[in-house]
Amino acid sequence: MFKTSRHAHRFLVPVATLPLLLTATTGVMYDLLEQWGLEADWLLALHVGHFGPLNLQPVYSLLLGLCVLVLVITGLRMWFRTRPKASRS
Numbered sequence: 103m104f105k106t107s108r109h110a111h112r113f114l115v116p117v118a119t120l121p122l123l124l125t126a127t128t129g130v131m132y133d134l135l136e137q138w139g140l141e142a143d144w145l146l147a148l149h150v151g152h153f154g155p156l157n158l159q160p161v162y163s164l165l166l167g168l169c170v171l172v173l174v175i176t177g178l179r180m181w182f183r184t185r186p187k188a189s190r191s
Contacts, residue, residue, distance in 0.1 A: 107183075111176040118169035125149060125166065 104110040128149040135142035151162025158165070 107176040107179040111173065111180060114169065114173055114176070118166075118173055121162075121166055122169070 104113065128145045132142045132145040132149060135145065151158035
């Protein structure tokens with residue numbers, strides 16, 4: 103599917119970043135609104151992966167975790183492949 107780790111990483115960064123930012127933002131906003139005594143159940147629904155008719159709640163955490171894991175693996179592969187090799191004397 104992907105020729106190199108760089109291709110996979112380049113494809114997955116935007117795909118994984120949006121749900122991760124959404125989860126972080128809705129979690130913070132939900133907590134703030136709850137502290138102020140405002141109703142924020144709709145934010146909690148977004149936070150756990152319930153997007154209207156599309157309910158990803160049972161697998162949302164797993165999908166986010168897999169995205170992060172793949173990004174870490176592809177990032178490390180790129181990093182180790184581009185590091186200069188130590189010269190032997």
